[in-house]
Amino acid sequence: xxxxxxxxxxxxxxxxxxxxxxxxxxxxxxxxxxxxxxxxxxxxxxxxxxxxxxxxxxxxxxxxxxxxxxxxxxxxxxxxxxxxxxxxxxxxxxxxxxxxxxxxxxxxxxxxxxxxxxxxxxxxxxxxxxxxxxxxxxxxxxxxxxxxxxxxxxxxxxxxxxxxxxxxxxxxxxxxxxxxxxxxxxxxxxxxxxxxxxxxxxxxxxxxxxxxxxxxxxxxxxxxxxxxxxxxxxxxxxxxxxxxxxxxxxxxxxxxxxxxxxxxxxxxxxxxxxxxxxxxxxxxxxxxxxxxxxxxxxxxxxxxxxxxxxxxxxxxxxxxxxxxxxxxxxxxxxxxxxxxxxxxxxxxxxxxxxxxxxxxxxxxxxxxxxxxxxxxxxxxxxxxxxxxxxxxxxxxxxxxxxxxxxxxxxxx
Amino acid sequence: xxxxxxxxxxxxxxxxxxxxxxxxxxxxxxxxxxxxxxxxxxxxxxxxxxxxxxxxxxxxxxxxxxxxxxxxxxxxxxxxxxxxxxxxxxxxxxxxxxxxxxxxxxxxxxxxxxxxxxxxxxxxxxxxxxxxxxxxxxxxxxxxxxxxxxxxxxxxxxxxxxxxxxxxxxxxxxxxxxxxxxxxxxxxxxxxxxxxxxxxxxxxxxxxxxxxxxxxxxxxxxxxxxxxxxxxxxxxxxxxxxxxxxxxxxxxxxxxxxxxxxxxxxxxxxxxxxxxxxxxxxxxxxxxxxxxxxxxxxxxxxxxxxxxxxxxxxx
Numbered sequence: 001x002x003x004x005x006x007x008x009x010x011x012x013x014x015x016x017x018x019x020x021x022x023x024x025x026x027x028x029x030x031x032x033x034x035x036x037x038x039x040x041x042x043x044x045x046x047x048x049x050x051x052x053x054x055x056x057x058x059x060x061x062x063x064x065x066x067x068x069x070x071x072x073x074x075x076x077x078x079x080x081x082x083x084x085x086x087x088x089x090x091x092x093x094x095x096x097x098x099x100x101x102x103x104x105x106x107x108x109x110x111x112x113x114x115x116x117x118x119x120x121x122x123x124x125x126x127x128x129x130x131x132x133x134x135x136x137x138x139x140x141x142x143x144x145x146x147x148x149x150x151x152x153x154x155x156x157x158x159x160x161x162x163x164x165x166x167x168x169x170x171x172x173x174x175x176x177x178x179x180x181x182x183x184x185x186x187x188x189x190x191x192x193x194x195x196x197x198x199x200x201x202x203x204x205x206x207x208x209x210x211x212x213x214x215x216x217x218x219x220x221x222x223x224x225x226x227x228x229x230x231x232x233x234x235x236x237x238x239x240x241x242x243x244x245x246x247x248x249x250x251x252x253x254x255x256x257x258x259x260x261x262x263x264x265x266x267x268x269x270x271x272x273x274x275x276x277x278x279x280x281x282x283x284x285x286x287x288x289x290x291x292x293x294x295x296x297x298x299x300x301x302x303x304x305x306x307x308x309x310x311x312x313x314x315x316x317x318x319x320x321x322x323x324x325x326x327x328x329x330x331x332x333x334x335x336x337x338x339x340x341x342x343x344x345x346x347x348x349x350x351x352x353x354x355x356x357x358x359x360x361x362x363x364x365x366x367x368x369x370x371x372x373x374x375x376x377x378x379x380x381x382x383x384x385x386x387x388x389x390x391x392x393x394x395x396x397x398x399x400x401x402x403x404x405x406x407x408x409x410x411x412x
Numbered sequence: 413x414x415x416x417x418x419x420x421x422x423x424x425x426x427x428x429x430x431x432x433x434x435x436x437x438x439x440x441x442x443x444x445x446x447x448x449x450x451x452x453x454x455x456x457x458x459x460x461x462x463x464x465x466x467x468x469x470x471x472x473x474x475x476x477x478x479x480x481x482x483x484x485x486x487x488x489x490x491x492x493x494x495x496x497x498x499x500x501x502x503x504x505x506x507x508x509x510x511x512x513x514x515x516x517x518x519x520x521x522x523x524x525x526x527x528x529x530x531x532x533x534x535x536x537x538x539x540x541x542x543x544x545x546x547x548x549x550x551x552x553x554x555x556x557x558x559x560x561x562x563x564x565x566x567x568x569x570x571x572x573x574x575x576x577x578x579x580x581x582x583x584x585x586x587x588x589x590x591x592x593x594x595x596x597x598x599x600x601x602x603x604x605x606x607x608x609x610x611x612x613x614x615x616x617x618x619x620x621x622x623x624x625x626x627x628x629x630x631x632x633x634x635x636x637x638x639x640x641x642x643x644x645x646x647x648x649x650x651x652x653x654x655x656x657x658x659x660x661x662x663x664x665x666x667x668x669x670x671x672x673x674x675x676x677x678x679x680x681x682x683x684x685x686x687x688x689x690x691x692x693x694x695x696x697x698x699x700x701x702x703x704x705x706x707x708x709x710x711x712x713x714x715x716x717x718x719x720x721x722x723x724x725x726x727x
Binding site for chain 2: 053054055056057058059063064065066068069092095096097098128129130131132133134136137140141142143144145146147148149150151187190191194195198199203206207209210211212213214225351
């Protein structure tokens with residue numbers, strides 16, 4: 001119980017920090033409070049990890065034989081992979097379709113995606129029952145398994161992302177020859193990345209094709225792979241909006257407003273397509289009336305589709321709304337929340353259908369997930385500080401701004 | 413004469429097709445150790461067990477025999493009042509079969525209690541084998557599905573995917589947790605020509621071991637000769653594409669805890685239909701994106717050249 005209070009307090013503080021940033025309010029104690037909260041989360045996550053590896057998954061998670069996949073799979077892996085989809089979308093936009101005005105957000109987006117996949121890999125390592133055997137799919141092939149394909153794609157795509165993320169590091173280290181080599185291979189690497197992403201984003205949905213009688217009909221569909229891919233693309237774009245917004249606030253640099261609006265508009269169109277396909281699919285399979293049956297599943301489905309797909313799709317289609325940075329942020333945030341809700345619904349609520357829930361996450365599972373998010377954010381800003389991630393023309397300016405955020409300097 | 417010729421043609425055709433099939437089958441077997449069809453041409457000979465629910469008295473001797481035969485911790489309490497007063501037991505990673513009383517309505521609407529034995533159903537086309545990313549679940553030459561902890565990574569997809577919720581995980585297992593499920597004593601007893609431990613231990617003949625086709629024949633015969641004793645349904649004949657364990661009952665199966673919504677076709681094709689298309693899709697995407705990138709790049713290069721030429725001209 002104490003653990004839950006701790007988690008709720010942490011969540012409240014993190015929300016407050018985000019709101020402070022959004023409304024440009026920077027009370028004196030903002031930084032120490034944030035630092036202490038993050039530290040507390042990391043300590044509790046470390047404790048969780050120690051117990052997980054010594055006493056087993058049952059000791060720290062709410063998982064059991066009736067619910068073998070919990071929050072770490074649903075929220076950290078499934079939603080994490082979907083949220084990192086912005087990487088391949090922007091890489092394809094810039095390098096394949098040559099829409100080069102998106103170049104300024106390429107590096108931060110790729111970096112976000114790379115960090116996202118690293119966290120997914122760590123989450124998987126922690127979640128599998130025999131972590132030291134993680135490499136088995138590389139040598140013990142079983143190509144009839146979707147899981148086998150997903151594993152390979154995630155490993156290969158992480159490599160692709162590592163290559164795509166490397167130029168800033170190579171620039172900083174002055175390894176010009178290696179940098180040149182990386183740049184000549186850009187287009188094939190990006191194409192490989194797009195193919196691998198398409199494959200595993202959709203395959204995460206295909207994982208559930210095998211359970212037609214277990215997954216709730218509101219989510220089960222032969223089109224699951226398509227739904228997973230489309231929703232990931234929209235969510236990936238919205239992550240870029242949120243990430244750019246907060247980078248701009250924290251680093252006190254200009255926001256690429258035009259690009260963000262365009263991204264928001266594209267995400268809105270994709271959401272409309274998703275919504276239409278989802279409705280058509282439910283109608284075709286004769287499950288449309290289940291939406292209003294009043295069960296836990298139907299209610300969460302309504303929240304997901306109305307609040308996190310239809311609502312942001314409408315908001316993003318209104319031009320005046322897109323012009324407001326905070327409006328754009330709100331819509332993007334809704335979409336992000338929606339993808340997490342969708343993946344959790346598919347992996348937990350939709351699979352755990354009976355008179356009571358077999359699985360309730362423990363506070364420790366949430367603590368580790370929060371540690372992933374905060375850890376990823378810290379590494380992101382460290383990378384931004386030390387490497388040329390944001391556009392060069394503003395390098396000097398950024399350095400000034402980052403310096404002002406370092407300990408010992410006063411925020412102007 | 414004409415008839416004869418036709419026959420020869422058919423024969424030839426069949427032989428060619430058989431040889432092709434053989435070659436294809438061998439190729440498939442090399443490529444895919446899990447392809448069940450390559451190993452077992454027909455499921456008629458699959459070692460199977462027929463469970464007659466009407467004959468089970470719930471003595472749990474099979475549970476004890478299972479634990480002894482497989483070196484599992486035996487805490488089966490046989491001292492309690494017999495029968496039917498046992499605490500319900502659940503399948504666990506170290507408890508591969510359980511017998512529990514199940515209460516439900518029979519065909520006349522009376523509430524009755526039956527003892528139900530649960531264990532791995534040994535699907536003919538097993539879902540767990542198809543979903544396992546490392547081949548830790550394999551279908552043996554004989555038929556039963558084996559688990560190898562040496563390959564397992566503990567992803568628990570088999571638990572999630574099993575239509576009968578059979579595989580169980582060692583939740584307190586630290587870094588080296590295992591999956592556990594009935595393997596029909598394939599290595600220990602079947603290989604030596606002995607019955608599975610549970611079937612051997614059954615004192616009432618509720619469990620009968622044999623070839624699948626003869627057990628199906630016997631089950632149909634029992635239904636036909638005693639239609640008042642059995643309902644006309646052999647659970648496992650078609651469920652999940654057919655299983656090696658077959659059940660006969662006097663109470664409708666869905667009323668005594670059997671899953672009634674299991675598909676009657678094999679499950680693995682559900683994902684294989686998508687998986688098998690991936691190479692073609694990936695190739696098509698590579699071609700498409702490659703062409704787009706190449707042509708756009710070339711156009712840009714041409715434009716740049718034009719621009720520089722224009723500049724030279726103006727100079």
